[in-house]
Amino acid sequence: MHRPHTHAKEAAPETEGRLIRWAPNYDWWTHILTLGRAAAIREKTAVLAQIKPGDVVLDVGCGTGELTLRAKNKAGSTGQVYGIDPSPEMVGVARQKVTHGHIDVDFRVGVIEDLPFPDNYFDVVLSSLMMHHLPDDLKTRGLAEIYRVSQPGGTLMIMDFKRPTSLLAKSLITLMLHGGMQTGVQDLTAQLTTAGFGQVIMGDMGFRPLGFVRAQAQKQE
Ligand SMILES: C[S@@+](CC[C@H](N)C(=O)[O-])C[C@H]1O[C@@H](n2cnc3c(N)ncnc32)[C@H](O)[C@@H]1O
Numbered sequence: 363m364h365r366p367h368t369h370a371k372e373a374a375p376e377t378e379g380r381l382i383r384w385a386p387n388y389d390w391w392t393h394i395l396t397l398g399r400a401a402a403i404r405e406k407t408a409v410l411a412q413i414k415p416g417d418v419v420l421d422v423g424c425g426t427g428e429l430t431l432r433a434k435n436k437a438g439s440t441g442q443v444y445g446i447d448p449s450p451e452m453v454g455v456a457r458q459k460v461t462h463g464h465i466d467v468d469f470r471v472g473v474i475e476d477l478p479f480p481d482n483y484f485d486v487v488l489s490s491l492m493m494h495h496l497p498d499d500l501k502t503r504g505l506a507e508i509y510r511v512s513q514p515g516g517t518l519m520i521m522d523f524k525r526p527t528s529l530l531a532k533s534l535i536t537l538m539l540h541g542g543m544q545t546g547v548q549d550l551t552a553q554l555t556t557a558g559f560g561q562v563i564m565g566d567m568g569f570r571p572l573g574f575v576r577a578q579a580q581k582q583e
Contacts, residue, residue, distance in 0.1 A: 423492030427456030474504035
């Protein structure tokens with residue numbers, strides 16, 4: 363697998379979220395940890411997000427942009443797709459991919475708690491393997507920010523680790539360097555409702571440690 367080099371130029375913003383700075387190895391490592399299923403998991407995430415041609419889409423905590431690029435495939439040439447991440451190294455790798463592929467996706471250094479976008483802007487917001495990098499109060503603040511930038515009826519699609527309930531799941535998550543997780547994607551419902559989201563749907567990703575939650579921003583047109 364190609365492992366691009368990156369030269370970080372921007373400073374990382376202050377956040378209580380856990381940044382990943384080892385960006386050039388991230389795609390390779392994710393491929394290994396998902397037993398070669400990372401691409402299929404990302405494609406399934408993009409499909410579950412129900413992105414349509416022409417949609418305006420944000421990938422929060424986009425990392426190296428693997429899901430963001432699939433979102434662009436679905437939104438097409440008339441869609442606008444953005445990715446933000448506080449790690450300049452991750453954003454650097456993502457930017458290299460769009461530069462090499464001549465793809466129109468806007469990657470920026472930024473944080474979920476202060477999204478650099480206007481109110482009611484996005485049809486779809488994505489969050490993939492990011493929520494578990496945030497402390498609980500930052501999840502609450504971040505979901506409120508996502509609600510602010512979502513259009514009325516806009517979709518929020520979160521894919522992340524499930525709270526491990528069996529010994530096997532606990533062992534798998536520990537193997538994936540996330541030992542000690544007390545909550546999971548299935549525990550976000552209350553915070554989503556408080557932030558203003560409704561029509562919450564949950565499900566599995568077809569890879570035991572991972573699940574998803576999808577919801578709609580409930581606000582007036
Ligand atoms: C495990 S990576 C997931 C990257 C990508 N979404 C994916 O699916 O591969 C978690 C990402 O969350 C980012 N992150 C940490 N704190 C954040 C914050 N406050 N706002 C947005 N992203 C944050 C990290 O820098 C990291 O790139």
